[in-house]
Amino acid sequence: MRNVPDEVVTGRLERHIYISEVSMSPNKEAAIGGKDPEFEAPYPEQIPLSEDELQTLISDVESELRQERGGFSYLRCLPSSLRVGLGLGVSALVVAVVSIWLPRTDLSEVFLARLLIILGVLGILLGASVWYGLHPLHRPPLPRGYDKLLVVVSLVSLVVLAYWPLAIPMPSKPDDWGHAVPCLFMGTLFGLPVYLVLRLLDRGGRPIAAFLAAASAALAANGALALFCDNTSIGHVLRGHASVGFLFVGTLVLWRVVVGQLLER
Amino acid sequence: MVSDLTDEHLMIAHIAGDKKAFSELVRRYGPILSGMARRQVRLPELARDIVQQTFLQVHRARNDFRVGAQLKPWVLTIATNLIREHFRRTKRRPETSYEALNAEYPSVEPMVEPVDFAGIQSRALEVQRLNDALVKLPESQRLVIELHWIQGYPFAEVAQMVGASVSAVKVRAHRGYRKLRTLIDEERAG
Numbered sequence: 001m002r003n004v005p006d007e008v009v010t011g012r013l014e015r016h017i018y019i020s021e022v023s024m025s026p027n028k029e030a031a032i033g034g035k036d037p038e039f040e041a042p043y044p045e046q047i048p049l050s051e052d053e054l055q056t057l058i059s060d061v062e063s064e065l066r067q068e069r070g071g072f073s074y075l076r077c078l079p080s081s082l083r084v085g086l087g088l089g090v091s092a093l094v095v096a097v098v099s100i101w102l103p104r105t106d107l108s109e110v111f112l113a114r115l116l117i118i119l120g121v122l123g124i125l126l127g128a129s130v131w132y133g134l135h136p137l138h139r140p141p142l143p144r145g146y147d148k149l150l151v152v153v154s155l156v157s158l159v160v161l162a163y164w165p166l167a168i169p170m171p172s173k174p175d176d177w178g179h180a181v182p183c184l185f186m187g188t189l190f191g192l193p194v195y196l197v198l199r200l201l202d203r204g205g206r207p208i209a210a211f212l213a214a215a216s217a218a219l220a221a222n223g224a225l226a227l228f229c230d231n232t233s234i235g236h237v238l239r240g241h242a243s244v245g246f247l248f249v250g251t252l253v254l255w256r257v258v259v260g261q262l263l264e265r
Numbered sequence: 266m267v268s269d270l271t272d273e274h275l276m277i278a279h280i281a282g283d284k285k286a287f288s289e290l291v292r293r294y295g296p297i298l299s300g301m302a303r304r305q306v307r308l309p310e311l312a313r314d315i316v317q318q319t320f321l322q323v324h325r326a327r328n329d330f331r332v333g334a335q336l337k338p339w340v341l342t343i344a345t346n347l348i349r350e351h352f353r354r355t356k357r358r359p360e361t362s363y364e365a366l367n368a369e370y371p372s373v374e375p376m377v378e379p380v381d382f383a384g385i386q387s388r389a390l391e392v393q394r395l396n397d398a399l400v401k402l403p404e405s406q407r408l409v410i411e412l413h414w415i416q417g418y419p420f421a422e423v424a425q426m427v428g429a430s431v432s433a434v435k436v437r438a439h440r441g442y443r444k445l446r447t448l449i450d451e452e453r454a455g
Contacts, residue, residue: 138339
């Protein structure tokens with residue numbers, strides 16, 4: 001049995017492949033792919049770019065760069081750590097503004113640990129969504145599918161948190177649509193600035209970033225609603241609070257489908 | 266003269282506001298990125314769009330560039346990610362209309378005995394076969410081969426660029442090269 005470095009062994013099949021290749025080549029770097037003389041030679045031809053094509057490319061890029069100036073475009077050019085910080089900062093600001101100027105009437109009587117757990121869960125998911133959504137393209141890509149999963153988990157968590165009051169009996173309050181719509185409206189109002197700032201901070205190139213921004217906005221809005229609304233009945237939280245998430249993400253999905261179909265025509 | 270500066274110095278000059286520096290970077294990286302994009306997505310218009318997007322992203326990410334870092338892997342990672350996003354968005358393998366790319370190569374008479382690997386660089390037909398074979402590889406294998414063989418990066422750096430472990434990248438490369446060999450042999454056999 002040959003001594004195979006751990007980092008090149010990922011499974012029985014891969015181990016077998018590596019061993020068989022190493023046994024044919026003394027050079028480990030060239031062991032895979034290097035065996036074939038054709039692939040040891042430089043790639044036969046780089047596709048050339050004529051001077052005209054190059055000039056067109058340069059002028060096109062310069063034109064795009066000119067459009068980048070002014071407005072809020074400087075926000076997306078900020079260092080990534082600062083962009084993530086700003087995204088989280090705006091979300092925290094929305095929650096803080098609500099807690100200071102629009103607090104629920106029973107805030108002093110509410111069970112603090114329960115509220116902190118709700119805000120903590122929303123905060124962790126918000127942090128992950130903002131970080132994933134603003135992940136720069138010059139860094140290695142994040143595992144495929146995790147971003148979509150994060151959007152789904154964020155929406156599911158809003159529903160799960162609606163059932164959280166079951167742990168502690170709360171006074172029954174009306175849970176009809178009439179009482180839910182004002183919260184849905186306010187939640188949308190709380191979430192919009194977060195969504196807009198995150199879109200301005202996004203550098204583009206990753207369509208999923210818009211959905212992560214929508215999920216982040218919904219999480220921040222639900223955090224603010226937890227401090228704004230004293231109605232904790234399951235029906236109300238589902239209709240008036242969690243629905244904000246489905247409104248944000250659903251609108252985006254609908255927009256993409258409609259625009260996508262229009263573009264295809 | 267901006268043409269005397271290294272890529273990294275050009276990037277730093279661009280960050281400092283030198284407009285000519287970025288044009289020089291486009292001049293240097295344009296052919297590299299165009300070749301890479303055309304091999305991956307095949308359609309020239311789409312490839313041009315990806316190249317432009319790459320430069321736009323380089324500009325937007327300029328404040329993330331650290332002094333002392335190498336620019337080329339940085340730029341290639343952006344291009345690689347944009348190509349992956351393209352395939353993710355379209356949910357399909359590259360367009361199989363090879364004529365678009367192959368039309369750009371000079372037409373030559375088919376060679377009777379195309380077995381001389383040393384002379385492959387001068388043979389448009391071999392290049393065409395190679396490009397045709399490359400495009401038939403799965404996206405993950407093709408990207409690894411692009412970065413390892415065509416761009417000449419060691420597996421460790423390729424792994425960083427594609428966000429996978431070194432062992433995973435080696436396995437992808439191994440399978441890709443093996444499949445590439447089979448496809449080329451099949452093409453040659455006619």
